[in-house]
Amino acid sequence: MRLAKFLAHAGVASRRAAEQLVFAGRVTVADEVVRDPARDVTEADAIAVDGRRVALERRHVVLALNKPAGYVSTVRDPQGRPTVVSLVAHSRERLYPVGRLDADTTGLILLTNDGELAYRLTHPSFEVARVYRAHVRRPPVREPALRRLREGVQLEDGVTAPAGARRLTPERVEITLHEGRKRQVRRMLDAVGHPVVSLERVAFGPLRLGDLPPGRHRVLKPYEVEELRKLTAQRAPRRRARR
Numbered sequence: 001m002r003l004a005k006f007l008a009h010a011g012v013a014s015r016r017a018a019e020q021l022v023f024a025g026r027v028t029v030a031d032e033v034v035r036d037p038a039r040d041v042t043e044a045d046a047i048a049v050d051g052r053r054v055a056l057e058r059r060h061v062v063l064a065l066n067k068p069a070g071y072v073s074t075v076r077d078p079q080g081r082p083t084v085v086s087l088v089a090h091s092r093e094r095l096y097p098v099g100r101l102d103a104d105t106t107g108l109i110l111l112t113n114d115g116e117l118a119y120r121l122t123h124p125s126f127e128v129a130r131v132y133r134a135h136v137r138r139p140p141v142r143e144p145a146l147r148r149l150r151e152g153v154q155l156e157d158g159v160t161a162p163a164g165a166r167r168l169t170p171e172r173v174e175i176t177l178h179e180g181r182k183r184q185v186r187r188m189l190d191a192v193g194h195p196v197v198s199l200e201r202v203a204f205g206p207l208r209l210g211d212l213p214p215g216r217h218r219v220l221k222p223y224e225v226e227e228l229r230k231l232t233a234q235r236a237p238r239r240r241a242r243r
Helices: 003-009 015-023 115-122 143-151 184-191 222-233
Strands: 027-029 047-049 062-067 106-112 130-136 164-169 172-177 196-204 217-219
Touching: 003 015, 003 027, 003 047, 003 115, 015 115, 062 222, 106 115, 115 222, 130 184, 143 164, 143 184, 172 184, 184 196
Parallel strands: 106 196
Antiparallel strands: 027 047, 062 106, 062 217, 130 172, 130 196, 164 172
């Protein structure tokens, strides 16, 4: 098994975050610093992160959390802000967020110790849908603005992929994305003339937020986790065309 994948399965971090740990020289194999995340390792190797031995997780768990405003989607925050992980701190597993929500965005976020699943759910090549509901300024939201959202909006980091967009009320709109740029929904709505007042994520893939209270979480049922696995297993990562 490759080193980054081993760290992800050990619940250290998502696969992409594990690669960064390796590049930073924080991972050792048999007391030797390794900077190649593709290095093959086994459970018999003495693998450590920041000097602490790690082993493969034997029990994977996935939680759904209704994130309140003001919480950051990290395990720790250098600025001392409250984190989503602190809301489930009593859990026996080492959990980390699947992707991120802005501090001022509320709603559904997943936490897990299954790095491979987290990687597949967040990598844009798997195109897992996320659904957001926004309360916006300058109502009503008219069809030309919705059409721009559906066709793709020019942002400073490029044109967005086509999104699902529908008006719920004159000042509320639902956006469905298959990519996850930083503050993307807010920037898209700002670009079409409707700055966001408040934003909530109500669905992640097949999972809905439902009536889960803010700040509370629940353990996903086995069939729900299986749905997530099937969702990403059915989609092979797209390869970028060569130029």
